[in-house]
Amino acid sequence: MAFHDGFLSEMIGRTAVLDGVGRKLTVGRVSDFVVEHPDDTFPKIDALVIKSNRGKYLAPIGTIVDFEAGGNVVLSEVPMREAPPDDEALYLVEDLFDKQIVDVDGRKVVRINDIEVARTGGALRVVAADIGFGGIVRRLGGGNLSRALTDRIPRTLIAWDNVAPLHDLNPTEIRLSVSDSRLARLHPSDLAEIIGDLSARDAARVVGSLDDESAADALEHLDAETQRSIIDDLGAERAADIIEEMDSDDAADLLGELSTEQQEQLLREMDAETAEDLRELVAYDEHTAGGLMTTDYMWIYPHRTVAATIAKIRELAPETEFIYYLYVTDEAEKLLGVLSLRTLLLSAPDDLIHTVMESDVVSVHPDVKSTDVASTIARYDLLACPVLDDAGKMLGIVTVDDAIDAIIPERLKKQLPRLTKHHRHDRLERV
Secondary structure (H helix, E strand, C coil), X not given: CCCCEEEHHHCCCCEEEECCCCCCEEXXXXXXXXECCCCCCCCECCEEEEEECCEEEEEEHHHEEEECCCCCEEECCCCCEECCCHHHCEEHHHHHCCCEEEECCCCEEEECCEEXXXXXXXXXXXXXXXXXXXXXXXXXXXXXXXXXHHCCCCCCXXXXXXXXXXXXXXXXXXXXXXXXXHHHCCXXXXXXXXXXXXXXXXXXXXXXXXXXXXXXXXXXXXXXXXXXXXXXXXXXXXXXXXHHCCCHHHHHHHHHCCCHHHHHHHXXXXXXXXXXXXXXXXXXXXXXXXXXXXXXXXXXXXXXXXHHHHHHHHHHHHHCCCCCEEEEECCCCEEEEEEEHHHHHHCCCCCEHHHHCECCCCCEXXXXXXXXXXXXXXXXXXXXXEEXXXXXXXXXXXXXXXXXXXXXXXXXXXXXXXXXXXXXXXXXXXX
16 A cells, blocks of 8 residues: 555545556545544544445455555455444544544644544554644645645644544444543643633533543533533533532532522432532522532541541542641531641651640631631631531631632632642541
8 A cells, every 4th residue: 555644635535446457447436534443542544435326335444455646546346345324433534524622732622624644553544633724725725736735834733642522423332432531631720711612512522521520620610601501411410420529619609500490400419418518508608608618628536646647648648639737526526626737747646636736726607708718818827717607516618719719800710720629528537
C-alpha cells in the first residue's frame, strides 16, 4: 500500500478500481472510513467504504493494493460486505467531520475540519485532527489546487490522544470511551469553562460522560443556570449520584435553585444520611453562616490518644483532600475544643486529645450574616470556622474559600481556587 501519510479529504471521492491485467474495472468511489476500535489511542482504520450504484460496501484495508498518487484506489477484490449500520461502527467522515471536540491540551472547544492519518506499525491509523483553515481549503479545493494552497497555510493539528469528541457516537454499540479519561484530565475550572460554552444538550452530554467525582468537580464551577439545565437533562438518578459527590454546601446551593418537587425527587435517589444533611442545609438562608457551611469536617472524641487519632486520619486520608482542624465533641455532638494538625503532630503519642486541644474556640451561629462570618474568619486568621446552634452543638463549618465567595463579586467566584474536596462526614470513630 503506497499511501504513507496524508488527510482523509485527499482520499474521499477517489475512484476504487479492481486490480487486473489491462483495463481496470471501476467498482465505486471512496466515501468514508470505518474504525472498529475507536477507543484506541491512535485508532486503526479497518476498512474503506466504497459507494456504488449497488450501495455501500466495505473494502478491508488488507484488500487495498495501492493508493495511486492523486489517482485511483486499487483493490485486490470486489467489496462484497455491506457497510454496517451507524450503530455498529464508527464512520470517520460521517461521525467526526464538522463535529465539535475538546482540545484537551489547549482546553478549548473546536471543530474537526479534516483528519490526518499515517501508516505506522503496519496499519493505517488516525493520528491527528485538523482544526485549521487548511482543512477547509483542502476539502473545498481538492486535487492539486488544494495541495498548493494548504502547503502555504500553517497547520493547526491536534494529536489524536488530546482529542475528546463531545458527542456520543453510535451510542448503541460504539463510542469513544477514551474521551472520558481525556476530559477528566482537565482542571475542573477549565472543564467548566468549556461546558459553559456548549449548548445545553452538549453540556449535559459531556458531564454525563464523566465519572461522578469529575462531574461533581466540574458542576461546582458552573453558574446556577447551567447547573439547572444539566440536571434537567441528566435525569434524577444520575444527577443525584453526581450531587452526592459535591461538597455539601455546593450541593445545597444547587438544590436551593430547584423547585421543591425536583429537590425531593433528587433527594429520594440519595443515601438517606446525605439526603437528610442536604435537607437541613437547604433550609438555611443562603446569605447566612448556615447557608455557607458544609457538613464535611472531621471530629473526634476527647479521650482518644494522639497516636490513635493519627492512625485514623491515615485511614481516612484517601477520602479527604484537605483537613483544616480536628473538632473535639462529646456524644451529643457539643463542641468541646479544636486542634490543628500541627498541634497533633507535635504532641506525644500517648497524650489524650482533651489535654492538647484548644478549648477557647471561635465559632458562629447559623443565623449570622455571611459578611460577618467572613469578617470573623479574617479577624482570627482561620481556615475554617465552626457553626454551632444555641446549645453549642456542632452543625458544620464555613471554610475560608466559601467565606471569600460571600464578599466578592459574583463574576469572580468561580475563578477562585477551591480548598474543599468531596468527603461526606469524615468523622473519626470512637476508640
